[in-house]
């Protein structure tokens with residue numbers, strides 16, 4: 001396994017619990033990068049995903065409770081899953097109509113969601129204010145503490161004796177004309193019958209990959225910040241134009257995130273912080289008195305068509321699990337099962353849209369969503 005982010009650790013854990021001999025190699029800190037930087041929203045519907053991708057995201061959401069519980073039992077760390085809904089607020093009539101339409105469409109499919117007028121919205125979240133007209137509550141969604149999830153996965157992998165080589169430096173794939181041979185890094189050559197590239201925003205740059213098996217992954221920067229909030233200031237995840245706000249049990253309120261085409265730059269900028277705070281203050285006017293506790297930036301792995309690459313490449317034994325863009329935390333459990341199945345030779349026709357052997361159309365995902373816009 002190359003990459004010890006949530007995706008790589010999730011696959012390693014799933015393979016190990018099925019009895020495979022697994023080793024994880026990461027150039028950097030395990031559970032770092034996007035896995036650490038994200039807010040942990042589990043939002044297949046609020047993220048406005050469509051088609052087979054929505055179905056895969058929903059499949060992963062359904063796996064989450066058992067996944068988090070199993071990791072807690074195996075390694076002793078609770079990733080604090082909360083499925084108490086995501087509340088998306090509207091400031092104008094056009095947004096109200098869009099949210100009402102989405103709630104009706106979701107409810108018609110049996111997905112728990114309802115529209116709330118201004119009074120009902122403020123009863124749920126009294127700190128919301130200003131010019132809010134109403135909100136959509138998607139009760140099926142929620143969030144997980146992604147930093148704790150990284151620790152939970154590492155502990156569960158340790159319980160299964162999965163070695164994790166951290167700070168391994170630059171590694172390269174070794175393959176002949178037909179199939180994978182292993183991974184070479186500063187510490188030497190590790191032979192392997194199967195190699196999974198789960199290197200997140202760096203997955204497209206893995207050295208030694210034959211041209212026919214490369215995937216076009218690009219980094220998409222997201223800046224975030226955390227505020228120290230009083231108890232019960234916000235109860236659940238909020239989604240407003242320009243920012244989402246995710247409360248943590250430790251008293252931090254996460255505010256994210258910019259979407260920027262900035263290469264591997266992870267600086268926190270004045271423009272980025274201002275955009276997030278402007279949007280957050282509009283939703284929660286009392287937030288202006290809260291202390292800024294932390295700022296950071298991470299790199300999402302973007303793909304040209306906005307879909308992940310999941311499965312075996314043209315090089316036999318070389319698999320890719322990357323390009324999850326905004327949904328890597330949500331997709332960790334389903335990706336783990338899908339890649340473990342693929343390594344075992346099981347085919348899942350419903351995942352054909354995500355084949356690494358497809359030729360993806362379009363520019364990369366940041367362009368689709370409007371680079372340099374928040375949320």
Ligand code: GLY
Pocket residue numbers: 038041222256257300325326327375
């Ligand atoms: N999943 C939210 C984001 O990528 O900003």
